[in-house]
Amino acid sequence: MKEITNKVQAIAAKLFEEGKIDVFLxxxxxxxxxxxxxxxxxNALDVKNIVFDEYSxxxxxxxxxxxRDSHERIGIAVKGCDSRGIVRLLEDLQIKRDRLYIVGIPCPGMKDPLAAARNHGGFSKKQEEDGLAKKCLDCIQPNPVIYDELVGPEQSPRQQGDRFARVKEIEQMSADERYKFWEDTFSTCIRCYACRQVCVACDCRTCIFDEMKPQWVGRxxxxxxxMMYHLVKHSHMAGRCIECGECERVCPVNIPLMLLNRKLIKDVGTLFGGPEAGMQYVEGSKPPLSVYRENDPDSFL
Ligand code: SF4
Ligand code: SF4
Ligand code: SF4
Known part of the structure; x- marks a missing residue:
């Protein structure tokens, strides 16, 4: 990883020196x-602070x-999941491709800083696994899908087996059992909104959950x-979630948010087909459910 850090630093320094970027993320x-x-x-002096390590x-x-509202030209280093986030933002017209210089890093898998903090924090006597983060064990796309320059050798997906297996189990429950399952699952949510803040697909300028006049969702x-929070948040993710797993990773009460995200990914795939969200960028393309046509057969629209 030191070698990749050195290469990213060198690329960033060159971009600054050539006047091609104003910031590097x-x-x-x-x-x-x-x-x-x-x-x-x-600036070029800051570049020495850039790292790519096992906790990036x-x-x-x-x-x-x-x-998104400024004009800086931006260099950015991305792993596979981050690059899918860039596709999300390009499709959502949050940033223009010609403002970006993307340095892709095929990702060897990361450890979770939050798990490490819990191990060091003394709150729990139970030591957590110090291996790869759960989201990285489930990773289907470690290699960047969009980049101007690639650094490091290609990596293989780590996900094993059917990633929708648990979703299928829950689909077998009766409607009442499913309702109870989700009600229990979300009962421990403290509505800290960390899952919203960390989500690249949550890019609305005004969020319905912050609105007070009218207050659409109680606090x-x-x-x-x-239930209302998760119903609305997740329905906004349908066809748009890039499966980066950040929401679940940062949840302080360990709510299995990826279960619901994967249900949506599975259903959108079944109903609309096509590549999964953020897997490729075609200029002008839009994810399903984000396009409205006057001849839409759904009359309620
Ligand atoms: S999910 Fe994990 S392994 Fe996959 S690209 Fe992201 S950080 Fe790397
Ligand atoms: S991060 Fe977890 S606790 Fe916080 S709002 Fe999201 S689901 Fe609820
Ligand atoms: S996995 Fe979570 S954080 Fe990542 S895009 Fe989907 S909803 Fe957002």
Whole structure:
């Protein structure tokens, strides 16, 4: 990984020196070894702070949202999941391709800084596994799908078996059993909105959950309001979730959010076909459910 860090630093430095970018988005070391976090280099001198290490798990494409209303030309280092996030933002017209110089890094899999923090924090006597993060064990696309330059050898997907197996089990339940399952699952949600903040597909400028006049969704930690939050959030992800797993990773109460995301991925695949969200970028293309046509056969539209 040191070699990849050196290459990314060299590319970023060259881009700054040639005047081709104004900022470069990547990762930097935190105060502890496992606290690698997102980083914005603003000049060639900053480039020495860029790292790519075993904890560079944060989906850095999310950082692009901070630049959507400005004009900086942006260099960005991306893993497979991050690159799918870039496709999400291009399709959603949040950023223009010609503002980006994308350095792709085939990803060997990451460890989870949050799991490491729990191991070091003393809150739990039970030590967690120090292997790859769950989202990386489930990864179907470690190689960047969009880039200007590629750094490092191609990696193989790590996901084994049928990633929809648990979804299929839940589909076999009766409607009442399913309702109870999801009600119980979401009952521990503390509505911290970390899953929304970390999500690159949650790119609305005004979020329905922040609206107070009118207040569309209540703010209590009640079963009804929790269910409403997840129903709305996840329905907005249909055809758009790029399966980066960040929402589930950052959830402080370990709600299995990817289960619902995968149900939507499975259903959208069945109903509409085509490549999964963020797997390829074709200029002008839109994900299913984000296009409206006047001759749509669904009369309620
Ligand atoms: S999900 Fe895949 S691309 Fe993303 S950090 Fe994990 S292994 Fe890398
Ligand atoms: S991160 Fe977890 S606890 Fe927080 S709002 Fe999302 S599901 Fe609820
Ligand atoms: S819903 Fe979760 S997995 Fe899907 S794009 Fe958002 S953070 Fe990634």
């Amino acid at each position: 990547a990762w930097e070391k935190g105060e502890l070894n496992f606290k690698t976090k997102s980083y914005v280099a603003r 798990i944060y989906n850095v494409s999310n950082s692009l949202l901070k630049f 209590e930690n009640s079963s009804t309001d929790n």
